[in-house]
Every structure is written in C-alpha cells, then in structure tokens.
Amino acid sequence: MKRLYLLLLLTVACQGLKAQYDAAFTNYWALQSYFNPASSGLDGKLDIQGGFSMQLTGYENAPSTMLATADMPLFFLSPRHGVGLGFMNDKIGLFSNKKLYLQYAYHQPLWGGNLSMGVRVGFLDETFDGGDLDLGDSGDPAFPTSEVDGVAFDLDFGLRYTRKDKWYVGLSSMHLTAPTISLGDDKQNETQVGRLYYLTGGYNFKFRQPRYALETNAILRTDLDAWRGDVTARLTYSGEKLYMYGGLSYSPTVSVALLVGTVFHGVKIGYSYEMYTGGIGALNGTHEIVVGYQMDMNMFKKGKNLHKSIRIL
16 A cells, blocks of 8 residues: 555656646647647548557556547548547556547638637546455455446547647647546445646747758646646758657656657657656656557549648647
C-alpha cells in the first residue's frame, strides 16, 4: 500500500494536475485529433496516428499510456466533413482506464482560413484489479479483492480555426457530461470524471531558406482547479526525400523534454524524453514514441497529388 500511495503522489506531481482523468502527452502537437475532435479530416487525407508513453521509468507499477487514432474527410459528401475514431488505454498500478470513441467535424472556409467544429461520443471503461492488492488481514470492504470494472458514456466537443499553413488556435472540452463510473456488480465504488478543457495553438515561422522552418505549439490543460501548460519549438528540415525535426518542450514547474523525429518511406516516427523538474531523477523521466501515416483519399483528384496540409503539426 505504501508503494501504491507513493506512486499516486508521484503521478500527480509529474502530471502537474490534481484529480484530472486524462493523461498528458509530450507529443500533443502530433496527436491533435485526440485533443480536439474538430481536427478530424482537416488534412484532406486518411491520417493514422499512434502514441505510446512510458512514464516514471524505473518505478514499479509506473504509468503507461497507449493511444491509436484515425481520421479522414468524407469526400463522397464533401471535404468539409471529417470523421475519426480512436482508442486509449491508460494504466497506472492496479488501475486501467480505457476510452473508445467516434468523432465528427465540419470545416467551414472563413476569412481566408477554416473554422472547424467537432463532436465526439464514446465510452469510458475503468478497471481495478483488486486481486493483486495486499491488504494483510484488514478485510476492509472498501477495497475490492477481485477485478472490478465499470463503463460510462462520454461526450467531448471542440472548435478550431486554421489560417492556411501559418497558424491555428483551438478550444476543446472533454467529459462534458462529467460521467460517474460505478465499479463492480454491487456498485460500491465510484469514480467521478470531471470536465477538462484544452486551449491549443501553433505558429509556423518561415526562413529565407525554404527547406527550414521553426514550428511552435502550445497547449493549456485545466479543470478550472489546477492546470498544466506546455510550449514546444521544433526546427524542421523538408528536403525532396527527407524530413527531419528536433526541438524542445517546456512545462513550467513540471518538466523539460527533448524531441526528435523523421519521415521514412512515408511513415512518420517521433521520439521524446521528458525530464521532470520536481526533484525526480533525470533518468526516471518519460519515454514517448509516436508513429503516423497519411494516405490520399480523394478518389476524384487527377494527376499527381499536390495537396498541402493545412494542419500545423
């Protein structure tokens, strides 16, 4: 129990958020359709993304998070319509939180850019494995002694404005219904999932040498009680056959992270290492990997694909 209690304290400290349900990704800029459903179909392509995060390296029962998303435009209706789906599995100690969802977005040209609105519906599944809990001889009925789980309906909403390939700003809210998850057949244990709000933005700085650019992103997460902010800057190189980036991310009072990535045969691969600044050792940070792939879905387009993404990553 002492190890479980210590792990919970460390997790709260490293996330920089108190009582917030969702995991924080260092590569949030690459997983935008998860943080804001209004991003669905925004690239005009089938966009598949995946991320895996191993947090608090070296600690027993340390948290880990896996995320897989896919989104695309509905060209048979109009490229203004986008849809997506995703699955997340967040595990910490004896707890496992899963989310399965579908989302829809509508993109409206406005003022030289695009105004997008998205909605997401899904289910939250929380599991607690009480069979591995060592309580000694206490016999406390408040603690399950076997695996228990519960499911609840979830609803998210988002807005985003994108100005070509220059800048964007987005606002989204997770868990609008503030669902309560009851665990087990007897429903003695409950988890209240609070609303969480995201404010995101990004700006691309172009250099005289067109192959280079400085891409900046920021995200603010809050439940109106506590908050966490991240600011990221990446220097990118775009050649005829090679794309690479390297950069830094900073979260005040929480962490500093190093990011590197490339595109290899159309597959995007990125890695980051997050070092916490709250007294945890530099070698006990978070390893995170993101992979992605895009494929043109416009079956009516003629000739070579000259599409340029309007999503700022």
